[in-house]
Amino acid sequence: GAVVSQHPSRVICKSGTSVKIECRSLDFQATTMFWYRQFPKQSLMLMATSNEGSKATYEQGVEKDKFLINHASLTLSTLTVTSAHPEDSSFYICSASGQLAGYTFGSGTRLTVV
Amino acid sequence: GENVEQHPSTLSVQEGDSAVIKCTYSDSASNYFPWYKQELGKGPQLIIDIRSNVGEKKDQRIAVTLNKTAKHFSLHITETQPEDSAVYFCAASKGSGAGSYQLTFGKGTKLSVIP
Numbered sequence: 210g211a212v213v214s215q216h217p218s219r220v221i222c223k224s225g226t227s228v229k230i231e232c233r234s235l236d237f238q239a240t241t242m243f244w245y246r247q248f249p250k251q252s253l254m255l256m257a258t259s260n261e262g263s264k265a266t267y268e269q270g271v272e273k274d275k276f277l278i279n280h281a282s283l284t285l286s287t288l289t290v291t292s293a294h295p296e297d298s299s300f301y302i303c304s305a306s307g308q309l310a311g312y313t314f315g316s317g318t319r320l321t322v323v
Numbered sequence: 324g325e326n327v328e329q330h331p332s333t334l335s336v337q338e339g340d341s342a343v344i345k346c347t348y349s350d351s352a353s354n355y356f357p358w359y360k361q362e363l364g365k366g367p368q369l370i371i372d373i374r375s376n377v378g379e380k381k382d383q384r385i386a387v388t389l390n391k392t393a394k395h396f397s398l399h400i401t402e403t404q405p406e407d408s409a410v411y412f413c414a415a416s417k418g419s420g421a422g423s424y425q426l427t428f429g430k431g432t433k434l435s436v437i438p
Contacts, residue, residue, distance in 0.1 A: 215366070251430070252412060252428045252429065252430045253367070302366050302367070311355075311357075311372075312357065312416075312426055314367045315366050317365060
């Protein structure tokens, strides 16, 4: 079946620094990737949708200059949290979709900003 | 936009009993309805899905039913086991499960199976 690899699984960073999260589709071409944020005991909240080679579309209330999304190839998308602050601490999850594979989720990244 | 309501938020069942989780959706254009299981600290895993041209789908102990007229769909787990304990999310989307349409998730159901 379709596999999406997300790294790192956990990251701790200092306030003010930037963190990059990678999401790779291993066995299919992901024309669209989705980035979610999940707070404890809550549902997944869509942050942005990116189509390969195009700028990401951000959901209302999500700062595009803070959460930089790059989807430069059909197998890789990255989310960079810039100038991270403690309130950015959360569980970030990517999902990839393509013609040959539906919504396949990564294993998530636990970000802790100290 | 689409709105998905999910009930109950928590569900406890005895091992071997059945569990049912229900969802309703608002957008009649939605045609793809997946169910995900999420264990603590992990990403969601697809356990079963159904498209709007089908009323019911079964995979071993798991089944999903869809009522397009009433705009609701349900997850049924029979002969529950302790390893079924997790948070379950329903979702809805257009595009038949592929492409660039976003998934709208329900708020989740925490299922606890008591040995």
